[in-house]
């Protein structure tokens with residue numbers, strides 16, 4: 001089994017075996033972080049109205065538990081309806097720092113029945129840690145988690 005398939009299998013197991021939705025999302029983030037060292041912080045924000053609410057994460061606690069649409073990399077992804085791949089956050093004006101040491105970030109939207117219901121956000125202290133392969137992997141993870149996130153709205 002490839003590394004990627006193993007990750008997806010672990011995420012599917014999290015959803016199948018953990019009954020409480022928030023705990024299932026946390027288990028899925030743990031499955032990602034354990035298998036991919038560059039996901040130093042990885043979490044799920046759920047979109048409620050014009051706000052993204054942090055529901056589950058692995059890594060350092062952040063004070064940014066509610067992010068308005070349009071603000072930061074997370075809010076930009078929703079406003080533009082597009083995943084965000086940031087090589088170096090120091091190049092951005094519209095950035096919310098969860099930790100001063102973070103350099104690169106990826107945000108992949110979670111869709112359910114044609115609507116954005118949330119997003120997966122990952123941070124890394126290295127510049128350029130994320131690429132199209134991460135976007136592809138996280139997009140598959142987002143498909144698996146879509147119904148769980150929709151259940152939290």
Ligand code: SME
Pocket residue numbers: 041062064067071072073074075094095096097098105121123
């Ligand atoms: N950096 C994000 C905020 C979320 S933290 O990375 C966990 C942003 O600019 O929206």
